[in-house]
Structure formats: structure tokens, C-alpha cells
Amino acid sequence: xxxxxxxxxxxxxxxxxMEKDDRVMVLGEDVGVDGGVxxxxxxxxxxxxxxxxxxxxxxxxxxxGASLGMAAYGLRPVCEMQFxxxxxxxxxxxxxxxxxxxxxxxxxxxxxxxxxxxxxAGVHALEHHSESKEIYYAHTPGLxxxxxxSPRNARALLVSAIRDPDPVVFFEPKLIYRAFREEVPEEExxxxxxxxxxxxxxxxxxLIAYGAMLHRTLEAAARLSExxxxxxxxxxxxxxxxxxxxxxxxxxxxxxxxxxxxxxxRSFGPAGEIMxxxxxxxxxxxxxxxxxxxxxxxxxxxxxxxxxxxPTVPRILAAAxxxxxx
Amino acid sequence: MPRKEIKxxxxxxxxxxxxxxxxxxxxxxxxxxxxxxxxxxxxxxxARRFDERLxxxxxxxxxxxxxxxxxxxxxxIGAVANLKAEDWMLPAFREIxxxxxxxxxxxxxxxxxxxxxxGGKIPQQQRDFPNAVxxxxxxxxxxxxxxxxxxxxxxxxxxxxxxxxxxxEGDFHEAxxxxxxxxxxxxxxxxxxxxxxxxxxxxxxxxxxxxxxxxAYGIPGxxxxxxDVLAVYAATQEAVERARSGGGxxxxxxxxxxxxxxxxVDDPTKYRQEEEVKIWEKRDPLPRFQKFLQEAGHLSEKxxxxxxxxxxxxxxxEWSEAQQQMEKMGNPLDMFxxxxxxxxxxxxEQKEAFSQFIEAQKEADHA
Ligand SMILES: Cc1ncc(C[n+]2csc(CCOP(=O)(O)OP(=O)(O)O)c2C)c(N)n1
Numbered sequence: 001x002x003x004x005x006x007x008x009x010x011x012x013x014x015x016x017x018m019e020k021d022d023r024v025m026v027l028g029e030d031v032g033v034d035g036g037v038x039x040x041x042x043x044x045x046x047x048x049x050x051x052x053x054x055x056x057x058x059x060x061x062x063x064x065g066a067s068l069g070m071a072a073y074g075l076r077p078v079c080e081m082q083f084x085x086x087x088x089x090x091x092x093x094x095x096x097x098x099x100x101x102x103x104x105x106x107x108x109x110x111x112x113x114x115x116x117x118x119x120x121a122g123v124h125a126l127e128h129h130s131e132s133k134e135i136y137y138a139h140t141p142g143l144x145x146x147x148x149x150s151p152r153n154a155r156a157l158l159v160s161a162i163r164d165p166d167p168v169v170f171f172e173p174k175l176i177y178r179a180f181r182e183e184v185p186e187e188e189x190x191x192x193x194x195x196x197x198x199x200x201x202x203x204x205x206x207l208i209a210y211g212a213m214l215h216r217t218l219e220a221a222a223r224l225s226e227x228x229x230x231x232x233x234x235x236x237x238x239x240x241x242x243x244x245x246x247x248x249x250x251x252x253x254x255x256x257x258x259x260x261x262x263x264x265x266r267s268f269g270p271a272g273e274i275m276x277x278x279x280x281x282x283x284x285x286x287x288x289x290x291x292x293x294x295x296x297x298x299x300x301x302x303x304x305x306x307x308x309x310x311p312t313v314p315r316i317l318a319a320a321x322x323x324x325x326x
Numbered sequence: 327m328p329r330k331e332i333k334x335x336x337x338x339x340x341x342x343x344x345x346x347x348x349x350x351x352x353x354x355x356x357x358x359x360x361x362x363x364x365x366x367x368x369x370x371x372x373a374r375r376f377d378e379r380l381x382x383x384x385x386x387x388x389x390x391x392x393x394x395x396x397x398x399x400x401x402x403i404g405a406v407a408n409l410k411a412e413d414w415m416l417p418a419f420r421e422i423x424x425x426x427x428x429x430x431x432x433x434x435x436x437x438x439x440x441x442x443x444x445g446g447k448i449p450q451q452q453r454d455f456p457n458a459v460x461x462x463x464x465x466x467x468x469x470x471x472x473x474x475x476x477x478x479x480x481x482x483x484x485x486x487x488x489x490x491x492x493x494x495e496g497d498f499h500e501a502x503x504x505x506x507x508x509x510x511x512x513x514x515x516x517x518x519x520x521x522x523x524x525x526x527x528x529x530x531x532x533x534x535x536x537x538x539x540x541x542a543y544g545i546p547g548x549x550x551x552x553x554d555v556l557a558v559y560a561a562t563q564e565a566v567e568r569a570r571s572g573g574g575x576x577x578x579x580x581x582x583x584x585x586x587x588x589x590x591v592d593d594p595t596k597y598r599q600e601e602e603v604k605i606w607e608k609r610d611p612l613p614r615f616q617k618f619l620q621e622a623g624h625l626s627e628k629x630x631x632x633x634x635x636x637x638x639x640x641x642x643x644e645w646s647e648a649q650q651q652m653e654k655m656g657n658p659l660d661m662f663x664x665x666x667x668x669x670x671x672x673x674x675e676q677k678e679a680f681s682q683f684i685e686a687q688k689e690a691d692h693a
Contacts, residue, residue, distance in 0.1 A: 069470020242670035
């Protein structure tokens with residue numbers, strides 16, 4: 001099994017799906033000759049030609065809107081927003097049409113498309129290149145919203161997203177695009193959308209995270225075990241919408257103590273919804289107030305301060321201790 | 327390094343075939359049979375009468391807000407009459423004439439306007455898109471479909487309708503640009519009806535014509551008398567043929583007029599002069615075409631009376647059909663349909679909880 005970065009794993013997913021299915025198309029800004037600014041689509045234009053790997057004009061609205069047309073026509077477009085911070089130019093297409101066409105046409109037209117975009121802070125980028133606004137998409141009925149956390153998982157998820165009959169917004173945590181390698185099997189792997197996964201079992205505490213913040217959370221869990229003998233269960237949320245609340249509400253029943261970690265802003269953020277479901281479904285099992293470690297409700301600062309904005313291992317540990325002490 | 331001129335060989339053609347008095351320019355007359363001409367007439371008259379019926383139903387409280395088509399029938403029928411069944415038609419929100427022409431039943435439109443999504447269901451064989459309410463947002467979809475057609479090497483064409491106001495939106499520009507760059511088989515039909523709600527065309531853009539916007543994208547653009555069904559037909563025919571034979575997109579500006587309100591909640595007397603409306607009433611596409619057909623000996627007074635009667639009966643039947651269908655549409659749980667291919671568990675839970683609540687409520691009411 002080759003060891004791949006997340007970028008390479010995503011590239012593998014696209015390449016293999018395009019080989020298998022001539023309906024799969026890739027389009028976006030600089031995705032062709034340049035291979036995408038993060039190289040996720042590297043080499044695809046050589047393998048599949050410019051008809052299937054389209055360097056589009058610089059216009060997010062029509063990239064998403066035209067993808068909808070292609071999807072309704074029977075193709076499987078995978079479009080790229082160069083950065084999630086520029087996807088708002090296409091937000092009206094996503095909210096107004098992509099998410100609704102199945103419903104509006106009463107099932108006559110469906111929109112099997114994927115909107116990929118790098119997101120998140122931590123790579124010293126310019127303004128508008130560091131946001132984590134998954135909630136915009138998670139709040140929109142008709143869409144699915146997924147976020148991988150490792151190369152292998154990213155590849156499997158992207159394959160599932162491409163094959164999904166509904167539109168999928170696919171956030172790629174750019175902080176871990178190349179941060180580490182992982183063995184990724186050559187043969188096909190999928191991961192069901194709408195499912196979370198347990199990465200570490202434990203009885204004392206449940207830590208819920210996803211994307212790049214999952215790795216800080218895993219590190220915190222390891223330290224809790226080594227330094228304090230506390231065994232935390234760690235859940236990778238994977239799909240932000242629809243939420244797999246079964247997994248985390250069951251875990252809460254086992255541990256009674258919860259910490260939720262994400263880099264998105266706190267107010268009305270994903271953690272808020274997770275807490276609501278925990279209260280609805282596992283309230284009587286909770287032994288301590290639920291803790292959340294999140295980005296602050298401020299504009300994501302320029303890179304000199306972005307590490308202070310992001311949840312850190314010490315912040316996660318502090319929240320865990322708070323949950324354990326109550 | 328002096329300032330130089332870059333020579334651009336640009337001008338905009340204006341096409342008109344049938345004037346306000348029903349007089350024809352024989353040389354420009356497209357090749358159309360009597361049957362085709364009479365079909366155009368029926369299409370326009372049906373749209374006119376159905377539009378009036380919808381307004382009545384709206385005023386009586388049977389249906390909700392809608393955007394009347396009165397005055398724009400020629401622009402819609404002239405354009406859409408060029409499409410084959412396998413071609414694609416993307417309306418904005420005022421395309422009542424075009425939608426009926428393509429085969430949607432008046433009953434479906436009534437149901438839709440009465441607030442039931444089911445009315446928006448498009449039959450499997452029909453390649454029309456549902457109404458798009460966000461202005462200009464349907465244009466990108468059209469170019470995507472057209473790209474699919476080109477990719478699959480099919481002979482189909484996409485025709486997209488929109489208004490003059492839509493040409494100010496980013497989506498209009500993005501779509502035309504994209505369509506031009508990829509040379510897709512798309513025909514853009516702008517119905518310049520002179521008003522975008524209360525804003526006149528002159529305040530929408532400084533461009534002298536809307537057709538000239540095509541020049542910026544390097545595609546053909548033409549302005550036609552949009553109240554002249556023959557001119558619209560001829561210009562669209564050229565554009566459709568060009569698209570079908572790989573010649574890429576075209577922008578057609580149909581100069582027309584919205585004779586009534588923007589939508590049924592709008593009062594046009596607030597922002598436009600009655601005199602202007604009077605001028606355009608004289609240019610009404612329907613009587614002009616009738617005059618032409620009568621003078622050509624294709625249509626008699628009696629034919630018109632018979633057709634009026636037939637249309638009235640047809641609309642009566644469709645209205646009762648719509649009422650019957652709507653009686654079966656009371657289940658609020660239907661709102662959970664068609665959101666996803668498969669209802670996700672959390673949504674299934676919401677649906678079940680709501681269902682139980684409704685049942686309990688019913689029992690309580692009966693107790
Ligand atoms: C993106 C967007 N902004 C605003 C509106 C509200 N609105 C509905 S129709 C309309 C005017 C449209 O004018 P035009 O494109 O000329 O079409 P017409 O109504 O004249 O047929 C406006 C502003 C809308 N539907 N969509």
C-alpha cells in the first residue's frame with residue numbers, strides 16, 4: 001500500500017472515479033494545466049483531456065451553476081472552489097438551486113454533484129483563506145456536508161461523495177493536506193456519508209472532533225491517558241450534515257462527559273447542534289456540563305495570531321479536566 | 327507610444343418582420359406553413375386567456391402571487407416554437423406561454439400557483455426546468471446542460487429565458503462568458519419588457535441595447551421586435567441552427583412590454599405612466615398577428631370565436647381538474663418528500679414525530 005498525503009489521496013480518488021465512469025468531470029479555477037493550486041487535480045488533464053478537466057473562467061457562480069446543469073443532464077461533476085472563502089460568490093447557486101432542484105422538480109431532476117473546497121486556518125494564508133464555515137452548508141436542507149480527517153478517509157469519502165445521488169459539499173482541511181502520510185490501498189474504498197467513526201475507545205470521557213482539529217484532539221486524548229490515566233473515547237464526526245447522532249449520543253451514555261472541538265466559530269456552530277442532540281437524547285446520562293473548545297467569535301485573525309484562534313491541545317486538555325472534575 | 331484605436335467591427339442588427347398593423351415584410355418572412363402559423367396563434371391566445379384566468383383565480387383567493395405574461399406572448403412562443411421535444415427550456419418566472427407550449431398542463435400551473443410543489447413536477451419525457459425565482463440564476467444551469475450536450479456529442483439545444491433586469495446580475499455575465507468560452511449550444515432569450523419591477527430599462531443599464539452585451543463575450547447578439555412572433559421566430563431559428571451545428575451560443579434581445587403588473591402584489595401605476603402603457607397596447611403582439619392571419623386568409627372571425635370557445639372550455643376543464651387534484655394534497659408530511667434521495671435518520675425522526683403529533687391531534691379533536 002502506498003503512503004499518501006491527503007492531497008495525493010484525493011487525487012487518487014478523482015483519477016480512479018474518472019477512469020471508471022466517464023460521467024465524472026472536474027471543473028474549476030486552475031484545476032487543469034496547473035493541477036489546482038493545492039495540486040489535488042494534478043495530472044488529471046493529461047489523463048482525461050480538457051473536455052473532462054475544465055479550466056473555467058474565474059466565476060464561482062457559474063462553476064457551481066453549470067455543474068448543476070451537468071448533473072441534471074446526467075453527468076457527475078466535481079467542481080472546485082479554489083478556497084472556501086470564495087465559495088460565497090456561488091452561495092446563491094448552492095442554496096437557491098443545488099440544494100433544491102430535487103425537491104423543486106419533485107424528483108424529476110437530481111443533482112449528483114460534489115463541491116470541493118479547501119478550508120480552515122493554520123497555513124499562514126491571506127485574508128479569506130482561513131475560515132471554517134461548514135455551518136452555512138450544514139444548515140441547508142438538501143445538501144450533505146462532509147469533512148475528512150486523514151488521507152485514507154479522504155479518498156474513501158470523496159469516492160462516496162461522487163457516487164452519492166445528492167449534492168455533497170466536501171470541505172478539505174488544508175492544514176492537514178500534506179501534514180502526514182497514511183497508507184491508502186490501491187483498491188476501491190468507500191465510506192458511507194452520514195456516518196461518524198470512533199478512533200479511540202474509552203470509558204471516562206467522550207471527545208468529539210473532525211477535520212484538522214481531530215488530530216489535536218487525539219493528541220490530547222493520548223496525553224490524558226499517559227499523564228492522568230484517563231481513557232477518552234474519540235469520535236471523528238466525518239459528516240457534519242446529516243449528523244450521525246446515534247454514535248455520539250451512545251458514547252455519551254457510556255462516559256457521561258463530553259468535550260466538543262472544532263475550529264469554526266462558537267456561536268451557532270456545529271458544537272451547538274451536537275450539544276442540543278446530546279441534551280435531547282442523553283440528558284439523564286450526562287454527569288457534567290458539556291464543554292466546547294472552538295474558534296472564537298471573531299474574524300479569523302491574520303496568520304501572526306491564527307494559532308491563538310485555533311483550539312490547541314492545552315485548551316482541549318483544560319476543557320477535558322473541567323468535564324472530568326464536575 | 328501613442329494612443330491607438332483598436333478596430334472592432336461591431337454593430338447590432340434589429341429585426342422586425344410584421345409591423346404594428348399586421349403588415350408583413352415578404353422578403354423576411356420565415357418559411358412557415360399555415361398550420362404552424364395557426365399553432366403560434368393558438369399558443370399566444372391560450373397563454374393570454376390562461377393568464378387572465380390566473381389573475382381572476384388570484385383575485386378570488388384561489389391561488390397565490392404570480393407574474394403575468396400579458397404582452398410577452400410573441401417573444402415566448404416565437405422562441406420556444408423552434409425547439410424540438412429533446413431540446414431543453416429553462417424559464418425564469420414569467421414564462422407562462424412558453425411553459426404551456428412545451429406541454430405543461432394549465433392544471434399543473436394552477437396547482438403550482440396554489441402553493442403545492444406537486445404542480446412543479448415535470449413529466450419524465452419533458453426537458454423543461456422548473457421556474458427559477460432568483461433573477462438570472464437559471465442561466466448558469468443552461469450552460470451546464472449545454473456543456474453536457476456538447477460532451478455527449480448530442481444535437482440538442484438549450485434555450486433560456488430571462489428579463490432585462492437579469493442582464494445586470496453576475497450570473498448573466500458569468501453564464502454568457504462561460505457559454506462563449508466553451509462554445510456550448512445555448513440560446514439566451516432576453517425579454518426586454520422595459521421594466522424590472524419599478525426600474526425602467528434606462529436605469530438598469532447604460533447600454534443602448536441589451537443585445538450588444540453579446541459583443542463583449544464574442545458571441546452573436548441581435549435585437550428583434552419582441553412583439554412580432556415572426557421576427558422572434560426567425561432570429562431564434564438562426565440561433566438554434568447555429569447552436570445545433572456547433573456554432574455556439576447567441577443572445578437575442580426581444581423588445582417587448584409587460585402590459586400589466588410585475589406580479590399580482592405590484593401596483594405599476596406607482597412608477598409608470600398610463601400613456602406609455604397605451605403606446606404599447608397598440609403594439610400588442612396578439613391583435614397584430616390576428617390581423618395578419620386574417621388578411622392572409624388563414625383565419626376568419628368565426629375561427630377566432632370558435633378558438634376562444636374551445637380555449638374557454640379547455641381552461642374550465644383544467645380548473646376543475648386542478649381542484650380535484652388539490653383535494654388530495656392535504657398531507658403535510660409530503661413536505662419531507664424529495665429533499666434527499668433517501669431520508670436521513672434525523673429527518674426520518676422529525677417526520678415520525680410530526681406524524682405522531684398530527685395523529686394525536688386528530689384523536690384529541692375527535693374525543
Ligand atoms: C436575485 C434576485 N434579486 C431580486 C429579486 C426580486 N425580483 C423579482 S423579479 C425582479 C425584477 C426582474 O426584472 P427582469 O429581469 O427585467 O424580469 P421581469 O420581471 O421584467 O420579467 C426582482 C428585482 C429576485 N427574484 N432575485
